[in-house]
Amino acid sequence: MNDAPLLSVDDLRTEIRTARGPLRAVDGVSFTVRPGEMFGIVGESGSGKSVLGRTVMGLYTSGPAMTVTGKVVLDGTDVHALDDAGRRRLWRSRVGMVFQDPGTALNPVKRVGRHLTEAMRGLSRAAARDRAEELLRLVGIPEPRRRLRQYPHELSGGMRQRVVIAVALAGEPSLLIADEPTTALDVTVQKQILDLLGRLQAELGTAIILISHDLAVVAGRADRVAVMYAGRLAELAPAGELFDSPRHPYTEALLASVPRLGDPPHSVLRTIDGAPPDMAAPPDGCRFAPRCRHASPACAAPPEFAADGARAVACHHPVDLGGA
Template sequence: MGLRSAYASAHYWCSSRHTLGDRTVASTTNFRAMGAGGPILDVEHLTTEFRTTRGLLRAVDDVTFTLDRGETLGIVGESGSGKSVLVRSIMNILPRTASITGSVKFEGRDVGTLPKAEQRHFWGTQMAMVFQDPMTSLNPVKRVGHQITDPLKYHMKMNREESNARALELLRLVGIPEPERRLRQYPHELSGGMRQRIGIAIALACNPKLLIADEPTTALDVTVQKQILDLLKGLQRELHMAMILITHDLGVVAGRADRIAVMYGGRVAETADTRVLFRNMKHPYTEALLNSIPRIEHESHTRLHAISGRPPDMVNPPPGCRFAPRCLYAQESCTAELPPLLPSNEPGHRFACYFPPRPDRSGGVLMAGTGKAHLRDGDDVLLRVENLVVEFPAGRNRDVYAVSGVSFDVKAGETLGLVGESGCGKSTTGRAVMQLPHPTSGSVKFDGVEMTTLSSEDLRRTRTRMQMIFQDPISSLNPRRKVKDIVAEGLSIWGSTIGTFSKTRVNEVLDAVGLDPDIVADRRPHQFSGGQCQRICIARALVLD
């Protein structure tokens, strides 16, 4: 079934429910008609604050924008810039510690003033969200089919046959093969890309007019990322939904968003039509984000360009421009007052900077990691992998080759990229290097020591010098532990042999990954964005040096 026929069918379900006289849905119909013509979403002076032990944390600060029907807005910024809190404020799905001021109007109606029962119908039927991590956003103990049919029964009042038929239709819509079989499966039986397609199917189930995708591809392989982004864009065009696409990567929104808003320190730093922004960016932070995209044609692509320093502390933000401590264009007056979001000479282009970059002016942003990788004197091989083979039993006397005859060297200070689609064996190769699992055959030499023949005790000791950072930061952190305990875990395990627990060391590595130890040490993983969680994982991996 094509997209259009699926869409028509979705409308059929809505219409049939309306004629059955469901009161809530009927009021939604009036709501749709009332707003026709104007922007679908009108956000004005939105400010969101959280009560914390350190004081009020202003995560979103005076954000104003509108979104038209069928339009895609890309919201871009690094972790902690306020983009996820912004969309959760729009949907009004924040914890009780949050307070929201300003207004969010959807088709002319203020979402914040809707009665709770109506708000619940609003989520799903009017605006829906695709979350960052499909593994944690899906219920692990419920079959996929039930997770899709639940909102159909609740919001659209469908019976079992109707909701099952619609679920099948949705799975076909999002490109899932063998949909009948998938409906009976649990999330852990599906690949990451397939799980995210299920997340999209759930979001589209009740035919929303606004789809919010919050970093929908961060937890996925690069090839699957493109498929999911293209799928979202295709569905958005076909179903004529408005879409807000949140990402930390300017490259993701290029070619997929009509308009881009760059956020920094809870505020919009720059906004423009996508083409205008890439042609004529005015804010040093936008410029820095663009420079941080690795380009294969540049010799320096061997190193990632990061923006030095860390995002501002939103409990005590720096005076004046929040980007000033990281901006080489900064002048004294930048720290006197917050720069307002002013129009440029191109329609729809606004930026908040007193001294925007010009081709004739040197300056820029403190970038880290520029230039080529520096190899250690002598360029010694630190890791040598030869003819690595990993087999897994597949039942009935059959084995599956996950890795077959892989060999490579890595020198000290060198970065080796292993690239390939899901299932090609790259993760198994990485794990087999750590002897998780033990390879079936082949050799892994780390600093001259053959790893495959080490005793368990020697292997544990050697692993203190090799660490892994996992793909999914959220599920690889213990949700019950504080950040300082998570990062210090390796130190406390090895305390008797390589030094006692060191608060200084924990602070050092948190600082190195761009997190302020005074702010993050006593918080738990759920209080961070996906990007910040990954920084915590990196700190944990680095703590043993």
């Protein structure tokens, strides 16, 4: 794998203006994604993971509703320095997005074919249709020619999500941002969509940012995983290491709170006391400290996101490797 990053995010902050004052949804996040990498971002609701995805994409940018500071550089292009036309060019050809709810991501009055061809430039009508058919075949839709003529409501949820992925792939992007792509789908369909994303990553070499609240979804697929809590990264590590030996107490607690098929029935689950902080007035210092078993007076100062080889953790008292 090439070490030059495809995407680098540096000290990104997204501040949303609300009636109660500014809400720092993303508050100083830095990471890089390598070409062809599957990069997972996990976090609970309100952790800022979706805002992060949209800010990286350039869908959220400084304006009346919010302020974005920090840098997002995709393949040499500073996403937040682009004008509107530049961003549209970027979305057409360099980065695609897959949304959570395939039911609302597609326009109900446009046929499948139209969704695929509208962003294509410089192709004849017939060539665009052939290309659209090829895209549907690529995402595993049977009878693609017939599907092109159908409307979104004629497709099942899984098929719609395949169409959304095909639309995102139409410009042959080098980066695909998938925000909870399987949350609205049944388990058997979820598996198909995740396998599809894995196949696209392998066959096309597309880098994918997979955002999910479900640790298991990310566990088996991502190369590296970032855990987000209250607008900041708590921990970043290669997927296997993160799940085998979490270093941030939040990651550890989150993993222990998920029921597992291998555990006997009626096992008591670990819980995390308290609730995530109010993002309009987050605590100083470590944001997880009020809920943390290991918290000490040192946690009143914000922990540095300290890198150690391939891993990084933002904690004054990281869990020891190889045992908690």
